Amino acid sequence: MRGFLDYLNSAARVSRRGLGAVLLAGALSLGAAPLVAMHAKAADDGPIIVVSGPLSWPFFAAVKQGFDDAAEIFDVDFQYVAVTDTANMTSDYPRLLQQAISRNPRMLLVGEFFPDGMDPLIKEATAAGIPVLIHNSGQTLWEQNGSIGFIGEDPYQMGFKAGQIQAEGGVKHGLCFNQVPGNPTVEARCTGYVDAMKEAGLETTYQTIGTGDATNPQAMLQAIKGTLQANGTIDGVYTLNAVPAMSALRAVQEVGRAGEVMIGTADLSNEVLEAIKAGDIAFAMDQQPYLQGFLSIQTAKQYLDYGLHPIGAVTTGPLVIDKSNVDKTLEVNKEFSGVRGAS
Amino acid sequence: MTSLLRRPELGAFAAFILTYIFFAIVTQGAGFVSVNGTAGWLNLAAELGIVAIPVGMLMISGEFDLSIGSTVGAASMVVAIATSFYGMPIWPAIGLALLIGALIGLANGMAVVRTNLPSFIVTLATNFIVIGATMGFSRLIANVTSSSIVSSDTAHAVFAARWGQANISILWWLGAAIVGGWVLSKTTFGNWVYATGGNMQAARGAGVPVERVKIILFIATGVAAAFVGVLQGVQWNSGNSTYGQGYVFQAPIVVVIGGVLLGGGYGSVAGIFLGTALFGVISTGIFYTGWNTDWIQLFLGALLALAVLANNYVRRFALTARR
Numbered sequence: 157m158r159g160f161l162d163y164l165n166s167a168a169r170v171s172r173r174g175l176g177a178v179l180l181a182g183a184l185s186l187g188a189a190p191l192v193a194m195h196a197k198a199a200d201d202g203p204i205i206v207v208s209g210p211l212s213w214p215f216f217a218a219v220k221q222g223f224d225d226a227a228e229i230f231d232v233d234f235q236y237v238a239v240t241d242t243a244n245m246t247s248d249y250p251r252l253l254q255q256a257i258s259r260n261p262r263m264l265l266v267g268e269f270f271p272d273g274m275d276p277l278i279k280e281a282t283a284a285g286i287p288v289l290i291h292n293s294g295q296t297l298w299e300q301n302g303s304i305g306f307i308g309e310d311p312y313q314m315g316f317k318a319g320q321i322q323a324e325g326g327v328k329h330g331l332c333f334n335q336v337p338g339n340p341t342v343e344a345r346c347t348g349y350v351d352a353m354k355e356a357g358l359e360t361t362y363q364t365i366g367t368g369d370a371t372n373p374q375a376m377l378q379a380i381k382g383t384l385q386a387n388g389t390i391d392g393v394y395t396l397n398a399v400p401a402m403s404a405l406r407a408v409q410e411v412g413r414a415g416e417v418m419i420g421t422a423d424l425s426n427e428v429l430e431a432i433k434a435g436d437i438a439f440a441m442d443q444q445p446y447l448q449g450f451l452s453i454q455t456a457k458q459y460l461d462y463g464l465h466p467i468g469a470v471t472t473g474p475l476v477i478d479k480s481n482v483d484k485t486l487e488v489n490k491e492f493s494g495v496r497g498a499s
Numbered sequence: 500m501t502s503l504l505r506r507p508e509l510g511a512f513a514a515f516i517l518t519y520i521f522f523a524i525v526t527q528g529a530g531f532v533s534v535n536g537t538a539g540w541l542n543l544a545a546e547l548g549i550v551a552i553p554v555g556m557l558m559i560s561g562e563f564d565l566s567i568g569s570t571v572g573a574a575s576m577v578v579a580i581a582t583s584f585y586g587m588p589i590w591p592a593i594g595l596a597l598l599i600g601a602l603i604g605l606a607n608g609m610a611v612v613r614t615n616l617p618s619f620i621v622t623l624a625t626n627f628i629v630i631g632a633t634m635g636f637s638r639l640i641a642n643v644t645s646s647s648i649v650s651s652d653t654a655h656a657v658f659a660a661r662w663g664q665a666n667i668s669i670l671w672w673l674g675a676a677i678v679g680g681w682v683l684s685k686t687t688f689g690n691w692v693y694a695t696g697g698n699m700q701a702a703r704g705a706g707v708p709v710e711r712v713k714i715i716l717f718i719a720t721g722v723a724a725a726f727v728g729v730l731q732g733v734q735w736n737s738g739n740s741t742y743g744q745g746y747v748f749q750a751p752i753v754v755v756i757g758g759v760l761l762g763g764g765y766g767s768v769a770g771i772f773l774g775t776a777l778f779g780v781i782s783t784g785i786f787y788t789g790w791n792t793d794w795i796q797l798f799l800g801a802l803l804a805l806a807v808l809a810n811n812y813v814r815r816f817a818l819t820a821r822r
Contacts, residue, residue, distance in 0.1 A: 217642060337793070363792045366782065366799055368745035371572075373735050375745065375782065378543045382786025385536065386529045402735060410535060410664050426647045427737055494642040 218497030222449025268294025309473030315345035319352025327392030337364035380407035398425035443473030507758035508770030510810030522784035544779025545672035555754035555771035561763030569629035571743025574728025579738025600725025608714030680768035696763030
């Protein structure tokens with residue numbers, strides 16, 4: 157569950173149930189896969205079906221907004237398919253994809269969140285001649301499964317960029333704080349961060365917390381505070397979501413090292429943006445979910461009408477938000493609630 | 500002396516002292532025992548403790564409440580949407596949040612006493628229903644699932660004031676403990692709570708209004724959870740539907756560490772208080788050690804198991820010693 161689970165670091169409900177469940181469910185749906193879509197074909201009058209993330213998460217609300225806006229501009233109809241109950245996503249998503257394929261769609265726009273269960277189905281669909289465009293998650297898979305392209309971010313590169321910014325900013329010892337251990341996407345960000353710091357010859361510490369505390373800002377504050385106390389040389393913190401970013405800020409202030417520790421984070425919230433404006437947080441990284449939806453519809457339209465499409469992956473992240481562009485972001489966030497996937 | 504030994508909190512007290520000494524030694528030089536370090540674990544324990552006390556009293560009466568997690572998040576979102584989306588002043592919004600907490604508690608209580616289903620299942624269902632409704636309505640109304648809170652000076656003073664690094668939540672925790680302890684040990688209602696959890700049929704026969712006792716405790720739990728949601732929301736200037744999910748099991752855990760019997764009928768507020776403090780020390784102190792955090796849950800689990808064992812041993816020793 158790659159980029160999809162990005163958002164779990166703020167939601168953090170499903171990831172807690174663990175990778176084990178992900179793998180198990182993935183294996184089960186893999187077994188069922190060959191039965192599906194045997195007679196599926198691309199029908200010219202079929203629907204464009206989008207299989208994407210749950211709308212209860214602000215991140216996917218922004219993706220959906222992009223789909224909606226583009227559909228209106230390009231005069232395209234589409235159907236958005238997603239789970240409403242996030243408890244069994246690893247088995248629900250392959251099933252939803254299966255159902256979408258069996259409806260003979262004109263085109264499929266898919267977030268490949270659970271590759272174990274979803275990749276065989278995508279291969280079936282592309283083999284049957286259904287054009288598939290991947291968004292958000294699946295950046296390492298789309299070339300092998302016959303899809304026409306990928307629109308989204310690479311979590312490793314996102315973390316790597318954060319590490320580079322901190323290294324250039326003079327950080328000597330960076331802390332990557334992962335509040336949802338066991339989530340591969342989120343871990344890829346930390347891995348990227350650690351690699352970038354190591355490349356610059358700098359020291360890093362990787363910290364996690366107990367799974368029950370992923371949504372408790374007080375617990376994250378105390379955890380980061382403790383680590384900063386135990387390790388006086390840490391002068392850079394990278395958090396993977398907006399909530400721990402605010403905890404990190406408080407922790408740095410409480411240990412009396414405000415201004416000495418550079419804080420950067422993945423994802424946005426209004427609080428984080430205000431802190432960037434005030435100079436307390438150095439940067440936040442945005443993977444621009446709105447664009448993932450918008451560009452998917454645009455590409456679908458142009459592919460279906462003219463046979464045109466971008467070659468290779470389209471990267472929507474990370475957009476680095478720092479003091480130089482924070483005002484505009486805050487303005488947009490106030491005027492168009494939900495478009496940035498943060499509030 | 501024997502009456503002291505028979506108190507349910509003795510085991511928790513011993514476990515707390517041992518754990519604290521352990522961390523004081525292994526974190527030497529990292530500032531865990533400093534004023535600011537102490538404020539840190541107290542802040543963490545306080546928020547959990549405010550909700551753990553009514554949860555513990557409910558458990559003494561023989562019932563569970565697992566819906567507290569979602570109630571915390573729901574209350575924070577009610578305040579956030581009311582203040583930032585509808586522009587409502589914060590105090591009415593807080594009143595509304597607490598009222599919703601009370602209604603969730605009332606619904607739990609009514610469902611449990613009317614259906615006689617295990618409260619474990621009933622409130623687990625409520626936990627899903629409440630977080631689902633919070634997210635659904637938040638998206639419907641404001642297109643968000645987390646949102647800023649527009650606070651006021653008075654609200655900030657009541658819920659987020661600080662002395663040095665100690666939060667006002669510590670005082671609220673102490674207040675909840677004093678009120679809870681008084682109710683449980685000095686009032687008729689307190690006796691009813693023990694009687695209801697000890698033997699419900701006998702209690703009913705003796706004229707204890709067991710249904711009312713349970714419903715009142717469910718309401719108190721809902722209000723306390725909503726209170727913590729408001730407190731976290733004002734403190735962090737932000738409402739989030741997922742706040743509090745960790746409390747679903749942390750609260751019953753600290754209650755049991757504090758010497759309350761899982762089946763009900765036995766326990767004390769002082770014990771719950773110490774159990775929460777112990778949990779605060781373990782889950783904060785572990786980071787001051789600087790150990791590799793990949794192992795953190797293993798340490799946490801092992802230390803909790805040890806604390807409960809020590810607690811149990813001391814209690815059994817105390818109960819046999821009285822003969």
